[in-house]
Amino acid sequence: MPLLVIHQYLPTYLVFGAMLFGFGIYGLITRRTLIGMLIASELMLAGVSVNFMAFNRFLAPDPSVGQIFTLFIMAIAAAEAAIGLSIVVAVYRHYKTVDAEDLVNLKG
Amino acid sequence: MNGPDAFAHSPSLLSADGLVGLVFLVMIAVTLAGAYIAATSERLVRAVAGLVVCFTGVGGIYYFLNSPFVAMMQILIYVGAVCVTISFAIMLAAPEHKKKTGPSNLLSGPLAFMVATLVFGGMAALALRTEWEPFAKTSMGTVRDIGIQLLTVYSMVFELISIILLIAIIGAIVIARGGRN
Numbered sequence: 001m002p003l004l005v006i007h008q009y010l011p012t013y014l015v016f017g018a019m020l021f022g023f024g025i026y027g028l029i030t031r032r033t034l035i036g037m038l039i040a041s042e043l044m045l046a047g048v049s050v051n052f053m054a055f056n057r058f059l060a061p062d063p064s065v066g067q068i069f070t071l072f073i074m075a076i077a078a079a080e081a082a083i084g085l086s087i088v089v090a091v092y093r094h095y096k097t098v099d100a101e102d103l104v105n106l107k108g
Numbered sequence: 109m110n111g112p113d114a115f116a117h118s119p120s121l122l123s124a125d126g127l128v129g130l131v132f133l134v135m136i137a138v139t140l141a142g143a144y145i146a147a148t149s150e151r152l153v154r155a156v157a158g159l160v161v162c163f164t165g166v167g168g169i170y171y172f173l174n175s176p177f178v179a180m181m182q183i184l185i186y187v188g189a190v191c192v193t194i195s196f197a198i199m200l201a202a203p204e205h206k207k208k209t210g211p212s213n214l215l216s217g218p219l220a221f222m223v224a225t226l227v228f229g230g231m232a233a234l235a236l237r238t239e240w241e242p243f244a245k246t247s248m249g250t251v252r253d254i255g256i257q258l259l260t261v262y263s264m265v266f267e268l269i270s271i272i273l274l275i276a277i278i279g280a281i282v283i284a285r286g287g288r289n
Contacts, residue, residue: 002118004129007172014235016136016169020143020162022228027147029220035197039146039155042190046143046166049182056249057173059242063249064257067178071254074185075269079276081190085197086284092201 013054020047033098034088038081045077132172139165152198160191177251 006012020043027040049070056066092098119125142165145158163186170179247253258266 003133004118004121004126007129007132010240011235013169013173015232016139018228018231018235019140020166021231022224023140023143023147025227026220026224029223030148030216033152035152035194035201036155039152039159039194042159042186042194043143043146043162046163046186050166050169053170053173053175053178057175059240061243061246062253062257063174063245064247064253067175067249067254068257068262070175070178071181072265072269074181075273078185078190079273081193082276082280083283085193086280088197089201089284090286098201 010054010058013050013057017047017050017054020044020050023047032100034091034100035085035098037100038084038088042077042081045073049073135165135168135172139169153195156191156195156198159194160187163187163191174249177254 024040024042024044024047027043028037031037031040052066052070052073056063056069060066088098091103095103097103119129121127121130139162142158142161142163146155146162147158149155149158164183167179167182167187170176170182
């Protein structure tokens, strides 16, 4: 397929979403701080949303369903970010660090 | 599908279709660059900046997927709210000398790269090899359709989302406030 009309094909978006998801996985594993992990998980959510929107545009019989699902993902992601960051702030206040390797109080 | 066969020939770069394709390619490149920065940069502040670039690009991708409303929501919620919240948390919770991040030991970098590549390769192969079959469209997916669906079929979920957001707000305040007099 010619490069300039690549935006009219479904697999373009699926591969793109998979790439965002891969970046998210890489970040989630290599990051040491909790905030970095949260950023990586937001990347993964973005990849999933792109997938939903692509299927919604090209395959779904009713193209409003995928958009509504993506809006729900956004709302849940916002709630998750708020809760996660407040936990990070609370952890920092208690331990004076946000490094995931220092939070070992429950280690036997 | 809106008949990709009709556009199977490559348009000239200076025609409207060609420019649209060029904008799309640039947007993909910018988004992936932002995602790379967000996943790998040394400093968390730069990671958040990369996340902003990435989310803005994803908003542009949504435009190409016939969903300007979701694109606006993407920029409003992710860029305007989530990224700003994360940068506030970095300012509040990351001490200056610990703002650098990186792989915790030598093995985790290559291993993480391998896992991410495997997952990406698997999903990409699945996406490219499957014969996707579109259904006949029953609606256009306009903002009006979204609004009608949200207040009829999905009204219960809509209400639940509102309650979840309320609980999240209250919970965030309670958790972050703990320890103060």
